[in-house]
Amino acid sequence: MTEQLAVAVLGAGGRMGSEAVTAIESAPDLELVAALKRGDSLDELVSAGAQVVVDLTTPENTEANVRFAVEHGMHAVVGTTGWDEAKRASLAQLLEQHPGTGVLIAPNFALGSVLASSFAATAAKYFESVEIIELHHPDKVDAPSGTAIRTAQLVAAARDAADVPAGPDATTKALDGARGADVDGVRVHSVRLRGLVAHQEVLLGGPGEQLTIRHDSFDRASFMPGVLLGVRAVTGRPGLTYGLDGYLELS
Amino acid sequence: MTEQLAVAVLGAGGRMGSEAVTAIESAPDLELVAALKRGDSLDELVSAGAQVVVDLTTPENTEANVRFAVEHGMHAVVGTTGWDEAKRASLAQLLEQHPGTGVLIAPNFALGSVLASSFAATAAKYFESVEIIELHHPDKVDAPSGTAIRTAQLVAAARDAADVPAGPDATTKALDGARGADVDGVRVHSVRLRGLVAHQEVLLGGPGEQLTIRHDSFDRASFMPGVLLGVRAVTGRPGLTYGLDGYLELS
Amino acid sequence: MTEQLAVAVLGAGGRMGSEAVTAIESAPDLELVAALKRGDSLDELVSAGAQVVVDLTTPENTEANVRFAVEHGMHAVVGTTGWDEAKRASLAQLLEQHPGTGVLIAPNFALGSVLASSFAATAAKYFESVEIIELHHPDKVDAPSGTAIRTAQLVAAARDAADVPAGPDATTKALDGARGADVDGVRVHSVRLRGLVAHQEVLLGGPGEQLTIRHDSFDRASFMPGVLLGVRAVTGRPGLTYGLDGYLELS
Amino acid sequence: MTEQLAVAVLGAGGRMGSEAVTAIESAPDLELVAALKRGDSLDELVSAGAQVVVDLTTPENTEANVRFAVEHGMHAVVGTTGWDEAKRASLAQLLEQHPGTGVLIAPNFALGSVLASSFAATAAKYFESVEIIELHHPDKVDAPSGTAIRTAQLVAAARDAADVPAGPDATTKALDGARGADVDGVRVHSVRLRGLVAHQEVLLGGPGEQLTIRHDSFDRASFMPGVLLGVRAVTGRPGLTYGLDGYLELS
Structure with missing residues (x-):
């Protein structure tokens, strides 16, 4: 034994x-x-x-x-x-x-969260565009979440290291805040919704395709x-x- | 015949x-x-x-x-x-x-888009929280999209008519833009990603539950x-x- | 008072x-x-x-x-x-x-669940295709869920009443079970996954567009x-x- | 130069x-x-x-x-x-x-598809449950898609190599096909919907969390x-x- x-x-x-x-x-x-x-x-x-x-x-x-x-x-x-x-x-x-x-x-x-961040960083240099959406319960005081900021930093560092240019964005006319927060050049959007716990989506887009890496944390x-x-x-x-x-x- | x-x-x-x-x-x-x-x-x-x-x-x-x-x-x-x-x-x-x-x-x-806006307005008064995410190709010049602004206005009007208070939000420390644009009190987030066409998600949240109404437009x-x-x-x-x-x- | x-x-x-x-x-x-x-x-x-x-x-x-x-x-x-x-x-x-x-x-x-079923039935006649995915914790003994079966029946009845033909499906070569269960002509897919509670997605598709109505129940x-x-x-x-x-x- | x-x-x-x-x-x-x-x-x-x-x-x-x-x-x-x-x-x-x-x-x-399969295989051994949903246009003749079958095989092989037991599933009463096709022990669900092109979601679940890896192919x-x-x-x-x-x- x-x-x-x-x-x-x-x-x-x-x-x-x-x-x-x-x-x-x-x-x-x-x-x-x-x-x-x-x-x-x-x-x-x-x-x-x-x-x-x-x-x-x-x-x-x-x-x-x-x-x-x-x-x-x-x-x-x-x-x-x-x-x-x-x-x-x-x-x-x-x-x-x-x-x-x-x-x-x-x-x-949270294994899923650690894996999601790692995958996002790995994939980041292969796509023109990367943005992050994080969604939490409405009692959270900070936005974006610490995890989203770290993920954005990892993504930005991976793109810098591979000399990937900034994602395309033709926006010339925007309401304040519409395009989210800028974290090292990566746009991060923070949703606050009753009923949610802690969730994060990394969206990666290239010509004709999208890769989405989402993590949901429902419980401690x-x-x-x-x-x-x-x-x-x-x-x-x-x-x-x-x-x-x-x-x-x-x- | x-x-x-x-x-x-x-x-x-x-x-x-x-x-x-x-x-x-x-x-x-x-x-x-x-x-x-x-x-x-x-x-x-x-x-x-x-x-x-x-x-x-x-x-x-x-x-x-x-x-x-x-x-x-x-x-x-x-x-x-x-x-x-x-x-x-x-x-x-x-x-x-x-x-x-x-x-x-x-x-x-687009039937799906018209139905989605209508459903969002109908459901809006039954939930504590409502936010909108719209996602488009990166050649779009305005943010949020016209459809998202109209949807937010419909949602806001429905909530006002039913005396629903503003959605809860404890945010006290935020990066600029993280919480999106404010359209009549409804938060709207605009994602721009290569590969996408025109997409919109209305997220409605109450205690322990979420209702999501998403429309994807892939083609004329x-x-x-x-x-x-x-x-x-x-x-x-x-x-x-x-x-x-x-x-x-x-x- | x-x-x-x-x-x-x-x-x-x-x-x-x-x-x-x-x-x-x-x-x-x-x-x-x-x-x-x-x-x-x-x-x-x-x-x-x-x-x-x-x-x-x-x-x-x-x-x-x-x-x-x-x-x-x-x-x-x-x-x-x-x-x-x-x-x-x-x-x-x-x-x-x-x-x-x-x-x-x-x-x-659950307000969101009742609204989701109602919206799905309303929208069903406007789209060529409708399928349902329900996702639950793996301790559930029945598949599909009762809610999914009822939603499929409502969708099927609405399409029958409007003389909408069956959704297109060219499948000629399939593994057993791949295309889900048939509930009054509507395909229903049951996912069982540790970590989940009770979730349902109704997918409606027409030329160039998709409408998705999703309900997540996280908690009693x-x-x-x-x-x-x-x-x-x-x-x-x-x-x-x-x-x-x-x-x-x-x- | x-x-x-x-x-x-x-x-x-x-x-x-x-x-x-x-x-x-x-x-x-x-x-x-x-x-x-x-x-x-x-x-x-x-x-x-x-x-x-x-x-x-x-x-x-x-x-x-x-x-x-x-x-x-x-x-x-x-x-x-x-x-x-x-x-x-x-x-x-x-x-x-x-x-x-x-x-x-x-x-x-498709870079996103190749990365998605690789990430799914990497993550597979860290979660109790893994299931795959693939969604395509309704003119496709085979179900599941070849990509979904290959992904399921990669996932199954990774779990076998790490001695991960089969995902939990208490289903005792099911409609035929509800739980999808069985590919090397991994459940695969095939949705066919007008308007879609080629899409795949790998869902991984553990206690209190879910990791989702989704790839959308919109265009050649x-x-x-x-x-x-x-x-x-x-x-x-x-x-x-x-x-x-x-x-x-x-x-």
Whole structure:
């Protein structure tokens, strides 16, 4: 019989954390050995014998949590935000002293969303036109969404690198805002509609054809397959990986 | 055997006109009795015995053409633009003197487009949120499209009449243009993409559900079923009708 | 100040019932005066002074509940299944003796879904081709969905009534099942996909154009606007109405 | 100044061929040196100094054409069907004797379609469910389309290789055909609708999310960017390449 991987969850009292607890308990190849909430001691990770730590806490705590894990020889899968370049550089240095240990920091664990962004960037240079439509519930305060901005930046960078000119646009007479926001030369349109959750469409057009890559996120459950994929893979990926796409086979 | 209806086309040398000639020739219940081009005399309509005249000419000529038809007891189906309110009022007066004669002036003959606008207006008051996305080829100079602006106006009027409040929108931090153009309080987004022709989506959202009404126009051929429907119906519709929706059964 | 309408919910312990309780409590023009669960006595409806009863119970109990309400001069809005023709006829007879009382029985309270079916039936005779795609979660046991079958029947009836011939189809060489199920001559395709809830697309095609009417149901919450609309309207609609579309303005 | 590449078109009298002639003439880096029609002698390729030959002829002639080109040191880009495994193997042998010469045989030159199939295969193993909907004009005789069958086979092979189980499906009560055709375990649904050209959607679903990859082909013009990409790249790709995806950077 295959041995189970011992996994601990930090932030188990939060919404993402409690979903992760359920997902790990349901996976036959994983064993949940600790589920820590705000105020619990990190020492429990050691006594529980965790091999992989899943950090779903807060920007204030995540750095200390992950450094503790690494220093105790545990791998980490991190969904908490707040890891700017400086913090990532410092963590990478620490990991050099722990050459067998791996950390995955992922701003987005939805497999479909990560794949959609990657495909959009790959396809971008083969089409004359690319635009992005993102659609969310009307309680969202920012427009465009962070994911749409990142996708637009990836698309723009791919087109620049391949010397693709800007998409054609003969508009000379427009109402304010009709043509969307300009993100590095890529037009992004933000729809806000009651009933929706989080959705994104990348539209790519060439002579006589269109390619559409759409991702719909209906539910927080969509993050769990990505978390589990990270937990299973991190033990074989020493060092720091930023972005779930680093763990995916993309062609 | 049923007698065929005698139909003449004005503007038969143009793109729409030549499509209409072909469509009428292919319809077993219609007989093409005249196909006039620029410079031909309107008297040919009389000598050919036309019962219905299809005007697909130019804004400069259409008024004289239609008045000639009405004065000679012929019905008319008109796809030419340029019929402002004053011209329509004057034509309506003329028609009062010819009580058996009918004229249909339609800014849009695509059945699907007319139905889509009508359905959107009907549904608009039952949903919290309504937004419009229109997508066209990148050689278009105006944004939003005229059809999208008219659809937004119909939607806004229907919501006003039913005292529906503005759609919810918590956006406080937005890139310029991200939330589209504001047409009477309805957000309209304009996509320009190589490969596309003319497309429109009306998105309606309420708690837990979305209704989407989309129309795709791939080809000028899409206008012909509406032209034929107009030709067949105009003989039984005395007076002036503005808009193809006046001839459709909408529920 | 406007008086509130006194509303009672039967089946308040069920999933739909508890949603209805919340929705009624949140509506400023409605007052929840009773929320009965399995085993509670219907006499509480009388003592609470309910004007409208919302029945969201079980096929075994709904008939007795509604008859009790009518006999006590209360209007009823019914979302429970099981009302075959015989039961509806018998209820209609009872309502003749209570001429001021109204009952709405609705197999489907999602406004968007009811509107989508109605629009599809209206549009069906104007297009050469109509097909339906319904998409649901993979735990559904029947295919096509009941809603898709009803929509196909409405579409087929509308086309028959207008003498529209069958949609064109040159297929001579097909894998088994590729062209979907045949429901009264309308092709219906059933997709089953993890992550989805309940979705339906009606595709209508003519020369050079396509009209698509899509409904997405993401959440049980989608039924509540329809329930509230029914509660508000039923007091002015004496007799039996079957189907929420009877309460909607559809053009 | 950069020298132009000398290109010849075989089958220039056909629909694809005449599109290719126009596309090559419009490309500043390419020079059209010959445009041969049925009955013209292949010797003209030599006298014209063609470096790359584009074969858009017929299954009966393509093999002789391509072998002639290779034997005369010209590269070839081939869009004609009929290249079964035996013919490809024989051509590969010939190419071994002409080590600097390249041939691209592509069953499909639409970049968007090739990318869509590739992305679908890449994503397939990360989702519980995958189904395919293809939509075409109603004059098509086969269902599903060849492209949809190939996409389903690629998807099925990718899932098999990763030991992904079959998609969940609780259907126990279905109308004949409702669940589509079964292609290597992947469900494929074929819609036939007047107004459409050639369209395909791959739907991938996991807990709480959906990824949709859609390709629309509106016009034969969609093949030309792929033909030009092939012409430009074939001179640097000795030997036989089967499938345009071999020339694309797919991640």
